[in-house]
């Protein structure tokens with residue numbers, strides 16, 4: 001633990017001799033190649049160093065059922081999956097993930113860091129695939145039962161930069177990285193996804209923080225910590241404020 005650092009939420013006493021940390025649900029969103037995995041691992045380490053209990057998870061694939069659904073959803077050999085079928089597979093993954101992983105972790109007072117959540121469905125199936133938003137929102141609500149992240153970090157960067165990063169990452173480590181059905185989509189698809197995300201951020205400014213993901217990882221991390229410091233009591237101050245973009249559209 002960093003000397004003098006305090007947990008994100010100081011533990012509170014329940015009055016029955018127990019000590020509880022307040023839970024927090026943080027999701028990470030962004031187009032391909034935004035660097036979510038790297039930043040999540042760094043933030044996780046930082047939060048743990050501050051004395052918090054965390055859980056790192058992802059969608060699709062954060063639970064046993066989801067692990068299998070993930071292979072079906074992302075494998076290029078699946079070819080074209082009908083839009084509705086794709087949607088319901090993502091939502092089945094979410095419903096099970098919430099029940100099996102997210103809710104129990106929040107009930108145990110953990111800080112849950114989730115790689116992708118419902119905003120991905122609106123950005124990819126809605127804006128990317130062109131599904132109508134009203135029924136999509138209803139379907140999402142059915143799957144998530146209204147469970148919303150407390151904070152969402154949207155790691156934003158130009159589509160071309162993200163795709164270049166994703167390609168070089170895939171070339172660098174062919175064993176670890178899976179080339180997914182989504183990587184193979186036309187560039188217009190990825191532009192629609194990014195614009196969809198930025199619209200969501202404009203609609204939910206209190207929840208979604210747009211972070212400039214073209215910067216080096218340490219600066220992106222500082223920006224995330226700065227958002228937490230502003231929005232949550234008890235977080236130590238940082239000087240990463242300049243990385244929080246104020247050009248939400």
Ligand code: TYD
Pocket residue numbers: 031032033036059060074090115116117118120121122124125180182183
């Ligand atoms: P993943 O390899 O996790 O992508 P990344 O590393 O970019 O996060 O693959 C997840 C893919 O699934 C990603 O392309 C986005 C897509 N997706 C949807 O289309 N809808 C959803 O609801 C979710 C959760 C993900």
